Structure formats: C-alpha cells, structure tokens
Amino acid sequence: MDLLDQFSNINFYLFGTFPKGEVGGLLLNIIMAFLAICFSCVFGIMLGYSRLSCRLYIKLPCIAYIELVRSTPLIMIIFWFYFFLPYLFGGNVTVFWSAVVSLCAYAAAYQAEIVRAGIMAVPKGQLEAALSTGMSRYNAMRYVILPQAFKIMLPSFVSFFVSLFKDTSVTYIIGVMELTQTGIIVSQRQPDKIYAAYLSMAIGFWVVCFTMSHLARRLEKRIGVFDLESIRPDACRDEFMLVPKTKKTGEGVDETPSCCSSDSK
Amino acid sequence: MIKFIATNKWFHNHHVLRNINLEISKGEVIVICGPSGAGKSTLLRTINKLESIDDGEIIVDGMYLSDPKTDLTALRAEIGMVFQHFNLYPHKTALKNITLAPRKVRGLGKKQATEKALKLLERVGLTHRRDAFPVQLSGGEQQRVAIARSLAMEPKIMLFDEPTSALDPELINEVLDVMVSLAKEGMTMVVVTHEIGFAQKVADRVVFMDDGEIIETGIPPDIFVNPQHPRTRNFMSSVFHIPVFGETEEEK
Numbered sequence: 001m002d003l004l005d006q007f008s009n010i011n012f013y014l015f016g017t018f019p020k021g022e023v024g025g026l027l028l029n030i031i032m033a034f035l036a037i038c039f040s041c042v043f044g045i046m047l048g049y050s051r052l053s054c055r056l057y058i059k060l061p062c063i064a065y066i067e068l069v070r071s072t073p074l075i076m077i078i079f080w081f082y083f084f085l086p087y088l089f090g091g092n093v094t095v096f097w098s099a100v101v102s103l104c105a106y107a108a109a110y111q112a113e114i115v116r117a118g119i120m121a122v123p124k125g126q127l128e129a130a131l132s133t134g135m136s137r138y139n140a141m142r143y144v145i146l147p148q149a150f151k152i153m154l155p156s157f158v159s160f161f162v163s164l165f166k167d168t169s170v171t172y173i174i175g176v177m178e179l180t181q182t183g184i185i186v187s188q189r190q191p192d193k194i195y196a197a198y199l200s201m202a203i204g205f206w207v208v209c210f211t212m213s214h215l216a217r218r219l220e221k222r223i224g225v226f227d228l229e230s231i232r233p234d235a236c237r238d239e240f241m242l243v244p245k246t247k248k249t250g251e252g253v254d255e256t257p258s259c260c261s262s263d264s265k
Numbered sequence: 266m267i268k269f270i271a272t273n274k275w276f277h278n279h280h281v282l283r284n285i286n287l288e289i290s291k292g293e294v295i296v297i298c299g300p301s302g303a304g305k306s307t308l309l310r311t312i313n314k315l316e317s318i319d320d321g322e323i324i325v326d327g328m329y330l331s332d333p334k335t336d337l338t339a340l341r342a343e344i345g346m347v348f349q350h351f352n353l354y355p356h357k358t359a360l361k362n363i364t365l366a367p368r369k370v371r372g373l374g375k376k377q378a379t380e381k382a383l384k385l386l387e388r389v390g391l392t393h394r395r396d397a398f399p400v401q402l403s404g405g406e407q408q409r410v411a412i413a414r415s416l417a418m419e420p421k422i423m424l425f426d427e428p429t430s431a432l433d434p435e436l437i438n439e440v441l442d443v444m445v446s447l448a449k450e451g452m453t454m455v456v457v458t459h460e461i462g463f464a465q466k467v468a469d470r471v472v473f474m475d476d477g478e479i480i481e482t483g484i485p486p487d488i489f490v491n492p493q494h495p496r497t498r499n500f501m502s503s504v505f506h507i508p509v510f511g512e513t514e515e516e517k
Contacts, residue, residue, distance in 0.1 A: 128315055129352035129411075133366035133418055134342025143365060147356050 005196065009186050013200055016177045024177030026204045032096070032178065033165040036103035040164075043104065044111025051116050062112070069109035075170055078102045082174045099171035107164050114160065118153035119145060151223060158216035162209050169205070179204050266291045266422065266453050267312060272321035274307065281307050282318070283477040291421075294454045296464040296485075299474035300500055305457045308474065309424050312455065313344040326421060342370055345415030349427040351407040353399040359386065359410045360395040363417045370418065378417075385413040389443050405436030412443055423447065425456040461489060473497045 016024015023031065051062040069077065081102035085093040122145050130140035172180040179201055187197035238244050267289040274282040281304045289295055297305045310316040311323060314330055314337055323330040328340050353362050363382035367373045373381070386392045389409035399407055408428055415423060425444065429437045441463050448454055448467040458464065464471055464485050471488040473481045473496075481488060481497050492498045 123352075125348060125350055125352035126354065129346075129348060129354070130366075132313055132315065132341055132344070132346035133414065134338050134340075134370045135366055136338050136370075139369045143369065144354055148354075151356065 005193065009200075012182055012186065013179065013204060016182060022177065025182045026179045026208070028096075028176065028178045029165065029168045029205075030208065032100055032103060032168045032171065032176070033161070035100045036107055036164060036168070037161055039100075039104045040107035040111055043108040045115050047108055048112035048115025049119070051112060052119060066109045066112050069106060070113075074102075074106050074167055075173060077106050078171060078174060081105070095171075095174050095176050099168075099174060099176050103164065103168065103171070106167075107160070110160055111157070114153050114156045115149070117156075118149035121152045122148045154216075154220060154223070158213065158220075162212050162216075165209060165212065166205060266293075266326060267455070268324040270322045270324070272311070272318050272323060274304075274311065274316065274318045274320075281477050282311070285321070285479060287472065287479060287482070289453065289455065291453055292451045293469045294448045294452075294467050295456065295470050295472060296468040297455065297457045297472045297474060298459060298464070298500075299480075302476075303474040304477040305474050306426050309426050309455060309457050312422070312424055313341050313346060315346075338370070342366075342418055343421045345412075345418060345420035345423040347408070347411050347415055347423070347425045347428045349430050351399070351404070351411045351431070353402075353407055353411055353414070355399050358396050358398055359391065359402065362399070362410055363414045366414070367417050382413070382417060385416055386410075388416075389413050390439075403436060404432045405439045408432065408440045409443055412440070412447075416447075422453045422455070425454065425458065427457050427459070429458065429460055465489065473500070475500070 011018075012025060014025045015027050016022065018024065018027070047062050047066065050058050051066065053059045053062075078099065082095070082098045085098045085101060126144055126148065127140055130144040131137070135143070168178060169180040172178060172184065175181070183197045183201040186200075187194040190197070267287075269285045269287040272282055272285040273280070285308065297308065299305055307316055311318050311330070312325060318331065321331075325340060326343060328335050330340075353359075354365070357365065360379065360382050363385060364373075364375070364378040367378045367381060368375065383392065383395065386395055389412060391406060391409055391413070394402060394406060394410075397406075399410070402410065412428075428444070429440055432440065437460070441460060444454070444456070444463065445467055456463075456468075468485050470482055471485050472479055473488055473492070473494075475496050480494050481492060487493075488497065489501060492501055
C-alpha cells in the first residue's frame, strides 16, 4: 500500500521538478547516461585504437590513462572532476556537467579496453588480405577490420552501457537531482515510508536496464553475433554441470538405471 | 618482373632468408617447395612487402621495395595474393568480397565492379553462390572466391601461399583447375605448394628451398626426378613418395 502511495510522487521520480524547475529524476539519469555514452564512445574508440600503436609516445599515455582510471573507484573520479573542473573554468561548471564529464572519463577507459580486445580478436590474415589487394590502411580498417571488430565488441559494449546507466546513480553524491537523489528527498519527507521510496527507485532503474538489455539482445540476434540458441534466455547446458540432472525419460519409457541399460550413452 | 638481389632476412636471431638471388620473368610460373620452416612463405610474402627484408634488394615491376618512397598500395594493387586459409571477409558476401577492392582502390562504380565480379565468379564456376557468405561456402569454394577477389584487381603477378593445404583432398582439384587455366593464360605466378602434379603440369621452374636458402632451381623433371643436391633428394623421397634413387628403378 505504501508503494502505491508513492504514485503521488511519480512525476517527481520521473522528471524531478521539471516543468517548473530543472530536469531531474529518472529522465536525468537517462540524459546523463546518453551523453556519457555518446562522448565516451568517441573518446574510448580513439583511446583503444591508439593503445594498439607501436609508437611509445602514443601508446604509453594511453596505457597510463586507462590503467589510472580503471584502478580508481568511480566515486573518486566524480569527486575529482567536481573539484577540478571549477578550478579550470572558474566555478561556472554545474554539477550536471561535472557528473557527465567524470562518467565520460570513466567509461572511455573501459571502452578502450573493449575496443582493443575487439580489434585484436580479428584474425591477422584479414588485414593482410585487405592490404594485399592494394587497399590503404585506412580503407582496410574501415571496411574490413572494424566491421568485424564491432560485431565482436557489441555484447561487451551493451553490458557496459547497462552498468554505466546504473553508475549514474552515484552522482547523487555531488548533488545531481537524479533518481537516487529524488528518492532520498522523498524518504526524508516521509520517514515512515523509507522502504517504499527505495523500492520505487529500484523499480525505476530496473525498468530502464531491462529494456536496454532486451533491445540489445534483439539487436545481437539481428546481426547474428551468436547462434540463436545461445541467446535464448531459457537455454540450458546441463552437460556442463558438475552434477547433471537425472535424465527425464519421456513417455514412460523403460526406467532402467544407466549402469544396467545396454545402449546408455 | 621480379628480381631478388642478395636478399637476407632475420627474425631476431633466426636467419630466415639467406642470400636469395632469383629472377622471375614475365609470364613465368614458379613453384617453390621445401620442408616446413624453410622460408618459402616468407620469401613469397616479401614480394608484396607483407614482410620486409633486412638486407639486399627486391625489384618488382621496376619498383624497388627497400626504397621508402615506393608506393606500397600501388605495388600491392598489381600483385594478387591467395592465402592458405583463404582470408575471405566473413561479414561480406562472395560478390562483395570481390567488389570491395576494385571499388575502393580503382574507384570503380558499383555497377561496373559488380559486372566484373560476376564475370570472375563465372570463371571460377561460382555464379550461383554470389550471395553466399564465406561460412556457407566449402573450403574449395572459398578459395576460388579468394582467387577471384585477387583477379578483380587485374594483377600482373599472382602469389599463392599453399593454396590447397587447408582443403579436403576431394576439393583440391577444383582450385588447381582454376590455377592451371590462369597459368595457361600467361599470368606470372609464384606458387608455394606441395602439389607435385600441379608443378609438373604448369611450372616453368621449380625452386627448392631449405633452411632459408635456395638449394636448387630447375625445370620440374630435374628437381623432382633427378635432383642433384642430397638435401633435395632426401626431401623428395620422404615427402613426395617418389622413387628418386636410381637403385629402385634398376632393381625393377
């Protein structure tokens, strides 16, 4: 019942104080995630590609950046940009932009590794084949290597985007009015219904994440990343289990234990 | 057409090509054979500079390969290459595999490139497979598409790097047939292969390599039946199962 009462706050959860004030709530999470994904894609692809260079003056800064970010908690990066950006731009940076920039910096490092792994996974012979027909390196990358690499990267990208969306909730710590923040405000206003407020937040995140992974699965199916069977949610692989389920024999066929049956496989 | 002058190459401390001197003229079909690790593939790959050399010079169609100013894409456009593992682009259909390079390198329009590709597919007998993806093709069909892909650039030289080694025995002939017809048309070909039948039929010269060196060069009967060098004799008898020793003939 308390959960149903939260419906009175649904506008606040979804849009914050939007028509009157600034955008907030779940919509703000989505906007932040979208911007972070777009910018970090560009940055991450450049970073991951440069990291494959043999030239140390290109490669080493990329490795340094990727390793630095990957071994730092997201919340540290958020704080760091929160205090560092105003120092650079003279205090005119809103918490929203400092959150987007830090999410972007964080995501780029992870995406760089996905990009690198994807490019490395394309067999070396593909580049040789393309070059030997007289294609330039740029054309070989663009028409031969990258299309194959993106197919390999797609599942990792999607799972990373879903987790990046969830990570936008951390930005409440610097005061961004996103879903977590709105939930906290509601729970403070109605201290007797704290659990309902937190449950509402969980539902909000769940709906978006589930939609994202569902759409991604359909996309993967369409471009054929996996065979169709491995994508079926109900697919199971009992032969990999350490203790296999005892075999069901359909239509009441003989129930002889396997040690006695002659044709047991 | 192709000239090796005192070419040397090292992989770290391993001396893969030792003082190679070889001249291949226009229209010639050269078969390179020898035990694995002899440097056959490396030799072949230096011709279109997929491997660079450390010493000496290679001149291909008047272009000096060790000259940094040589336009590599222009060079490679004139040299077709067929690989052991086909290396077709798995995300493109057979037809698109063939049209990609002519469109991007030669700047052909879509219609022209497609027409040309269809002619080549007809030539290798695969018109009905034009819209198949590489995974849907058998090994022999893949290799024939790969040959068509190289031919689409109208190369002056064709390099074959063990084109039938990854194929099932019953699929080898369909690929060799294409290669034989190509040789008869006067294409300059350098072929690394263990197909002795092919070599005897079309090769103008056979080059036997071992341990990075060219041991012997000669016309096929000389190399296969009557090799001079003991290493060649040893290899021919063990790999090709041919009685190369005089005794076996005399005993009969």
